[in-house]
Amino acid sequence: ARSPTRPGRDPDDRPILTPEVGAMRGPGVRQTVAFVGQRLRHALALRRDARRLTEHWQLYLHAAPALSLDLSRFTPLSSPPDRYWADPHVLARDGRFYVFVEEYLHERQRARIAVLPVELDGRVGDAVTVLERDWHLSYPFVFEHAGRTFMVPESGSTRSIELYECTEFPHGWKHVHTLMHDVYAVDTTLFHRDRRWWLFSGICDHEGFNSHDELHLFSAPDLFSPRWERHPRSTVVLDARCS
Numbered sequence: 501a502r503s504p505t506r507p508g509r510d511p512d513d514r515p516i517l518t519p520e521v522g523a524m525r526g527p528g529v530r531q532t533v534a535f536v537g538q539r540l541r542h543a544l545a546l547r548r549d550a551r552r553l554t555e556h557w558q559l560y561l562h563a564a565p566a567l568s569l570d571l572s573r574f575t576p577l578s579s580p581p582d583r584y585w586a587d588p589h590v591l592a593r594d595g596r597f598y599v600f601v602e603e604y605l606h607e608r609q610r611a612r613i614a615v616l617p618v619e620l621d622g623r624v625g626d627a628v629t630v631l632e633r634d635w636h637l638s639y640p641f642v643f644e645h646a647g648r649t650f651m652v653p654e655s656g657s658t659r660s661i662e663l664y665e666c667t668e669f670p671h672g673w674k675h676v677h678t679l680m681h682d683v684y685a686v687d688t689t690l691f692h693r694d695r696r697w698w699l700f701s702g703i704c705d706h707e708g709f710n711s712h713d714e715l716h717l718f719s720a721p722d723l724f725s726p727r728w729e730r731h732p733r734s735t736v737v738l739d740a741r742c743s
Contacts, residue, residue, distance in 0.1 A: 554606060557586035563597065563622040577616075577624060582606055585614070585627070587639045587687075591649070591670075596620065598670045600651070602638035603627060610636040613653055615670045631664065631673050639687045645723065656684050656711070661701065663723070677724050686711045690723075697723055700736075702743060715743040 527535070560574035568574075579585045585601040592598075597618040604611040612632035617625035631637060631653060639654040649666035651673060661679040666672060679688075679699065688701040699718040702711040715737035718728035737743045 555584075557584045557604075559585050559588055559599075559601070561599075561618065561622065561624070563618055563620060565620075575622075579603075579627075585616075586611075587654075589640050589642045591642055591644070593669065600630070600640040600642050600670075601627070602640065603629070604638075611638050613637050613640045613651070617670075628671060630671050641687075641689055643690060645692065650723075652679070652688050652690060654686050654688065656686050659684055661685050661688050661699075680718075680728060684711060692723075696721055697725070699728055713740045713743050714738055 559577040561577045562568050562574045583603055583605050585603055587602040589600045590597055599616040599618055601614055601616060602611045603614040612629055614627040614629050616627050635655060635657045637653045637655055641652045643650055649669060651664045655662050660681055662675055663677040663679055664673045665676045667674050683703060686702040688699060691698040697720050701716055703714060703716045704711045714735045716734045717731040717736045720728045
């Protein structure tokens with residue numbers, strides 16, 4: 501092994517930054533103005549393109565008794581040109597599938613909840629609106645519990661997490677409980693296990709993030725509990741790639 505030497509004695513000990521590099525100046529006024537102008541032109545181009553482009557989601561369907569992970573078996577399910585369908589949630593009942601979707605209307609710039617009946621042979625019926633409000637609704641999380649059918653649609657603009665119960669399947673729904681108040685939450689998903697309810701939701705709790713960056717977890721002993729307890733490790737996921 502080489503014996504230690506004082507700094508500067510060995511050519512390998514020379515600093516990475518030479519005086520010439522360290523003496524470099526920042527950009528001048530002309531360069532700064534040119535850079536800002538370039539960024540402004542880029543921002544205006546993005547705004548112009550956003551006006552011309554319309555966001556559109558596409559559903560794919562494979563009707564079968566069991567879940568398939570082979571995407572080649574799926575076929576596109578086209579929506580009318582003035583809207584798109586997204587966030588599908590499926591219930592099987594009476595020998596057919598019922599696909600609850602977010603139905604986004606471009607003209608209104610907000611969505612409502614619709615249902616598509618799908619036969620076992622893949623035939624798709626007409627979409628029927630089942631829940632519409634004066635605010636945006638999406639992600640119709642539907643589930644069955646104790647012989648009753650419920651839905652938790654995303655309604656972040658109301659700053660609440662609302663629970664609806666089906667009064668006449670699949671078209672009749674009424675609000676029966678508010679799970680949480682004063683919270684901007686998206687894509688709320690419920691899970692019941694070992695006599696306890698678990699609630700997963702995208703909630704913004706940190707400055708600089710949004711509700712798509714953070715996954716939070718709460719629990720309660722009853723679906724109609726007046727208070728949901730935050731998990732000790734919540735936020736359970738803090739990652740824009742997978743929250």
